[in-house]
Amino acid sequence: EPFTSKTMPSTSVPDYIIVGGGLCGLVLAARLSEDPGVSVCVLESGSETFHDENIDVPANLAQTWGNPNYDWAFFSTPQKEAGARPIFLPRGKGLGGSTLINVMELTRASSVEYDAIEELGNPGWNWNEFLKYFKKSETFTYSPQEVEPYGMHFDDNAHGTDGPLKKTFPRYMDTLVQPALQTADTLGIRRISDPSAGDNRGIFVATKSIDTNATRSSAASAYYEPNKNRPNLNILTGARVGRLLTVKGSSSGIVIRGVEYLQGDALKVLEASKEVILCAGSYQTPKILELSGIGDPSIIGKLGIPVVLDLKSVGANHQDHLVYTFTFRLKGKLETYDSMQEPEVAERQKKLYTEERTGLLSATPSLFAFLPLRTVDKDDIILDSARKMKLEDANTAAQKTLKLQQQWLVNDRIPWIDINFIDRFMPGPGANFEPGKAYMTINVMLLHPFNRGSVHITSPDPLQNPVIELNAFDNDVDLAISVETYKFARKFSTTGPLGALVEEEICPATELKTDDDIKEFLRQSLGSSFHPIGTVGMLPEKDGGCVDPSLKVYGTANLRVVDASIIPINISAHLQATLYAIAEKAADIIKKGV
Numbered sequence: 001e002p003f004t005s006k007t008m009p010s011t012s013v014p015d016y017i018i019v020g021g022g023l024c025g026l027v028l029a030a031r032l033s034e035d036p037g038v039s040v041c042v043l044e045s046g047s048e049t050f051h052d053e054n055i056d057v058p059a060n061l062a063q064t065w066g067n068p069n070y071d072w073a074f075f076s077t078p079q080k081e082a083g084a085r086p087i088f089l090p091r092g093k094g095l096g097g098s099t100l101i102n103v104m105e106l107t108r109a110s111s112v113e114y115d116a117i118e119e120l121g122n123p124g125w126n127w128n129e130f131l132k133y134f135k136k137s138e139t140f141t142y143s144p145q146e147v148e149p150y151g152m153h154f155d156d157n158a159h160g161t162d163g164p165l166k167k168t169f170p171r172y173m174d175t176l177v178q179p180a181l182q183t184a185d186t187l188g189i190r191r192i193s194d195p196s197a198g199d200n201r202g203i204f205v206a207t208k209s210i211d212t213n214a215t216r217s218s219a220a221s222a223y224y225e226p227n228k229n230r231p232n233l234n235i236l237t238g239a240r241v242g243r244l245l246t247v248k249g250s251s252s253g254i255v256i257r258g259v260e261y262l263q264g265d266a267l268k269v270l271e272a273s274k275e276v277i278l279c280a281g282s283y284q285t286p287k288i289l290e291l292s293g294i295g296d297p298s299i300i301g302k303l304g305i306p307v308v309l310d311l312k313s314v315g316a317n318h319q320d321h322l323v324y325t326f327t328f329r330l331k332g333k334l335e336t337y338d339s340m341q342e343p344e345v346a347e348r349q350k351k352l353y354t355e356e357r358t359g360l361l362s363a364t365p366s367l368f369a370f371l372p373l374r375t376v377d378k379d380d381i382i383l384d385s386a387r388k389m390k391l392e393d394a395n396t397a398a399q400k401t402l403k404l405q406q407q408w409l410v411n412d413r414i415p416w417i418d419i420n421f422i423d424r425f426m427p428g429p430g431a432n433f434e435p436g437k438a439y440m441t442i443n444v445m446l447l448h449p450f451n452r453g454s455v456h457i458t459s460p461d462p463l464q465n466p467v468i469e470l471n472a473f474d475n476d477v478d479l480a481i482s483v484e485t486y487k488f489a490r491k492f493s494t495t496g497p498l499g500a501l502v503e504e505e506i507c508p509a510t511e512l513k514t515d516d517d518i519k520e521f522l523r524q525s526l527g528s529s530f531h532p533i534g535t536v537g538m539l540p541e542k543d544g545g546c547v548d549p550s551l552k553v554y555g556t557a558n559l560r561v562v563d564a565s566i567i568p569i570n571i572s573a574h575l576q577a578t579l580y581a582i583a584e585k586a587a588d589i590i591k592k593g594v
């Protein structure tokens with residue numbers, strides 16, 4: 001691991017230790033250290049580099065994926081119902097965490113879903129509160145004239161004007177946007193003027209975590225960089241936390257004394273005078289808990305780890321947005337992302353980006369259709385399949401959220417699929433790339449799949465990866481949703497002005513004649529949207545929760561979890577906006593000493 005940072009004087013004990021300098025960790029670090037009398041130390045496993053070309057230039061994003069300097073690059077177990085393939089699960093590493101490598105989409109779910117988080121037994125976690133913290137986290141810069149051609153009119157009451165994260169509307173609009181909007185009109189899909197104001201059903205151009213200089217706005221550039229000289233904020237990079245140091249015996253629960261971490265070859269200890277806050281993300285936070293003896297005794301006991309706290313749902317109830325893609329070759333010589341393989345185009349685009357901060361390099365795919373199930377399930381095929389679904393096998397936390405999802409099937413306020421129109425070739429089963437051609441990849445995201453997975457350690461060694469089981473496609477309902485959405489999204493792509501661009505479908509490489517053919521293709525294409533949640537869920541303890549509404553781990557006196565693992569149920573949004581709001585709210589909760 002890289003190891004370059006200012007180091008805490010060995011005698012100093014911070015008030016708060018934050019484990020993981022990713023999205024949530026850096027929001028908390030910035031907010032808690034606003035009070036000069038409070039000391040904060042962040043331990044981040046990765047490096048402190050949060051500006052370079054691969055991070056800053058929006059279109060370069062995928063170049064970081066799989067690169068160990070930026071990405072933990074996890075894989076799931078081989079997925080039985082998805083061609084026995086392990087699924088690639090990137091996770092950002094370094095100050096900024098996954099916000100260094102994400103696609104910069106900044107979207108929010110429907111107000112109904114945020115209110116449902118409260119109804120699951122989490123007072124204070126509702127749409128109004130989320131809205132307050134969405135606004136606190138961001139500064140939105142746009143001009144009404146620039147968004148008007150796309151049918152968008154932002155509700156200024158729903159957006160922030162002076163928060164750290166920079167949000168913009170894309171400067172460069174790719175070749176697919178207008179034709180796809182026109183096709184949506186012909187199919188009766190509504191254009192939504194502001195999907196961030198509580199109703200996100202329809203087709204829209206998404207806002208991005210990109211600043212007005214066309215550079216990525218990450219948790220590091222937004223929350224850490226402006227505050228890095230605060231004397232009460234210390235950041236240790238190359239510092240990989242293995243375990244919590246726990247002390248039994250307090251009347252209010254287990255006391256966490258500090259953490260044990262590896263920096264270079266040295267095993268070190270850091271104590272906290274107030275709290276330890278885990279922000280290591282949905283795969284590594286449950287891992288640290290289990291390594292510390294907090295979790296399901298039947299899992300950790302057999303590894304020889306003494307059980308400190310019996311908390312059965314740690315690592316359970318894992319959810320993600322499943323995704324599949326299919327690809328078309330386009331007619332003629334359109335300028336798309338792939339055109340940059342031609343030196344002349346690459347040079348021109350580079351100049352455009354450097355001098356005018358626009359062009360292909362300044363953007364990531366922008367157009368999204370978030371649609372309720374009814375749009376793709378006119379014949380009730382999915383609903384019939386869902387009626388037969390049995391939930392008995394699921395663990396307590398999963399049962400609770402699965403039941404709610406069943407109700408959401410018929411709630412037309414809640415989107416179930418997200419279709420993203422991408423102006424580039426993406427690898428898929430049987431797909432061949434021919435240089436000089438333009439491509440369109442359709443990315444279909446299942447927003448509320450019914451599979452539930454898990455993340456568990458299988459070794460007491462902190463350097464071993466946790467085992468990530470997705471159980472993708474383990475139920476007929478997700479398959480039925482995928483088949484019907486495939487038919488719908490394919491029709492969309494081949495109809496009207498968008499369809500007029502298409503020369504040939506190249507992935508799938510052969511015609512899919514029956515539903516079984518479609519299923520087989522989808523099993524081969526299936527992947528993750530990189531939105532893991534739920535592994536240390538916020539729910540009442542009796543319902544299998546791990547943290548309470550103040551994000552404190554049940555049974556502990558001074559341990560909190562603030563990251564994507566606490567989100568108890570999949571929502572219809574890319575996660576980062578919601579996580580910035582969660583971490584902002586968590587900071588206020590901690591400041592109040594709740």
Ligand SMILES: Cc1cc2nc3c(=O)[nH]c(=O)nc-3n(C[C@H](O)[C@H](O)[C@H](O)COP(=O)(O)OP(=O)(O)OC[C@H]3O[C@@H](n4cnc5c(N)ncnc54)[C@H](O)[C@@H]3O)c2cc1C
Nearest residue numbers: 020022023024045097098102103104105241564574575576
């Ligand atoms: C490739 C990719 C694309 C995405 N695209 C989008 C998008 O377009 N829009 C969107 O809204 N969301 C997107 N997301 C999701 C979003 O970025 C994440 O949900 C979010 O960053 C998670 O925040 P977090 O705080 O839970 O974890 P992270 O931001 O991942 O931070 C966790 C941090 O903890 C550190 N860490 C882990 N273990 C340890 C340890 N033992 N010791 C010390 N440090 C540790 C990690 O190195 C990391 O820096 C994407 C994610 C990925 C990976």
